[in-house]
Amino acid sequence: MEVKKVFVVGAGLMGNGIAQVSAVAGYQVIMSDVDNIFLDRALATIDKSLDRFIKKGAITTEQKGGALARIQVTTDINRAAEADLVIEVVPENLELKLEVFKKLDQLCRPEVVIASNTSAIPISKLAAATNRPSRVVGTHFFSPVPMMRLVELVCGLSTSEETLNLVKEFTLKIGKDFVVCRMDCAGFLLNRIGMPWVMEAIRCVQDGVATAEDIDKGYRLGYNYPMGPLELIDMTGIDTTYQAALAIYQDTGDPKFYPPSLMHRMVEAGHVGRKAGRGFYDYTKK
Ligand SMILES: NC(=O)c1ccc[n+]([C@@H]2O[C@H](COP(=O)([O-])OP(=O)(O)OC[C@H]3O[C@@H](n4cnc5c(N)ncnc54)[C@H](O)[C@@H]3O)[C@@H](O)[C@H]2O)c1
Incomplete structure (x- = not known):
């Protein structure tokens, strides 16, 4: 047709x-x-x-x-x-x-x-x-x-x-x-792969492994990504990503999708990214 x-x-x-x-x-x-x-x-x-x-x-x-x-x-x-x-x-x-x-x-x-x-x-x-x-x-x-x-x-x-x-x-x-x-699994294709990457980046900041700046710089310069994981969720909204990650976690029970404590706290504090002026970066000064 x-x-x-x-x-x-x-x-x-x-x-x-x-x-x-x-x-x-x-x-x-x-x-x-x-x-x-x-x-x-x-x-x-x-x-x-x-x-x-x-x-x-x-x-x-x-x-x-x-x-x-x-x-x-x-x-x-x-x-x-x-x-x-x-x-x-x-x-x-x-x-x-x-x-x-x-x-x-x-x-x-x-x-x-x-x-x-x-x-x-x-x-x-x-x-x-x-x-x-x-x-x-x-x-x-x-x-x-x-x-x-x-x-x-x-x-x-x-x-x-x-x-x-x-x-x-x-x-x-x-x-x-x-x-x-090909299969309507939780997160479909892109979020199924991308979400654990973002969660792990937040865990690295939370555990003091590296700064948000260095994680993002690493992906920009090392992998030629246009943006690192933390810049990306600051742009899409940490609250929106949080809800999506939680929904995938609830559907799969897989801990790799579970939002880290730092993410819970940032959502509670309203530090949800660019739209709030504050996320992993401070947008009030730029
Ligand atoms: N916003 C994003 O970045 C994004 C990205 C990919 C997918 N999506 C998905 O796209 C869908 C829509 O998201 P959005 O951001 O455009 O939402 P939105 O709230 O901007 O728009 C939804 C529109 O649907 C209308 N609506 C509600 N009930 C209706 C009905 N019974 N009949 C006709 N219209 C009705 C609302 O009045 C509203 O204008 C969601 O499933 C969302 O998950 C959103």
């Missing part, structure tokens, strides 16, 4: 980015949310983001106009019936996502693939709420969506090759690239 119309459920930080890149690539997009306030905000965000791409010379004013004209907004989830591909981008709450998946399953044509942008909820769990488990898949985008090139494609136990191929093609068409996580 050829995908022409994409229905994006949830117009927040990630949803409006997904709507934007889909529309720029030529797809017709319906972006939905529970209230027009969120949709207006999402459209304003897209407008500004497209202006930045014009400034960089990446798109023309005509292309911006075309992309905006391809985005419709609605508070009526029933319009999912029009879609050839649905991407669910509502908040990371299992009950909410299950409810949305049940509803989408009733509304969408049987052959339509329903993808989720979940960071951590098992795709198999969402698929089990539908009558189309083979057509449910994870499309885990990275923030900010218009800038970051990767989509982590995540298979549940029943996801078919046909479904995987459809989202692979979609990912390439919107100018992104993908990696495939």
Whole structure:
């Protein structure tokens, strides 16, 4: 089936980015949310983001106009019936996502693939709420969506090759690239590998093995990483990473994911990274 119309459920930080890149690539997009306030905000965000791409010379004013004209907004989830591909981008709450998946399953044509942008909820769990488990898949985008090139494609136990191929093609068409996580294990692929690395770096600071500066410098200069682990979580938010690590730990029982005491304390103290002005580094002086 050829995908022409994409229905994006949830117009927040990630949803409006997904709507934007889909529309720029030529797809017709319906972006939905529970209230027009969120949709207006999402459209304003897209407008500004497209202006930045014009400034960089990446798109023309005509292309911006075309992309905006391809985005419709609605508070009526029933319009999912029009879609050839649905991407669910509502908040990371299992009950909410299950409810949305049940509803989408009733509304969408049987052959339509329903993808989720979940960071951590098992795709198999969402698929089990539908009558189309083979057509449910994870499309885990990275923030900010218009800038970051990767989509982590995540298979549940029943996801078919046909479904995987459809989202692979979609990912390439919107100018992104993908990696495939063949099993919806806790943390999927990138966090399963990356999270223990971050936890170990925090343990090194906690145990006085090295300073945050030296750990980050080590990875920048020794491994050519653009950022070390502590700079990275200062940017993404120590609180967000803490919740994600704890969720993976609770799912696996594996101590390598357990947040160290220093991380607990930093979250309690509100030293949660750049957004708070203070994390492993002090941003109030820069
Ligand atoms: N923020 C990130 O960096 C990031 C990165 C990767 C994946 N994710 C995942 O993407 C998903 C969305 O995250 P976000 O940061 O965009 O959240 P967000 O809170 O910015 O946006 C969610 C939007 O969904 C809307 N919504 C709530 N219930 C709805 C419903 N029933 N129907 C339609 N819309 C509804 C909300 O009003 C809100 O506008 C989560 O699963 C999150 O884990 C987030």
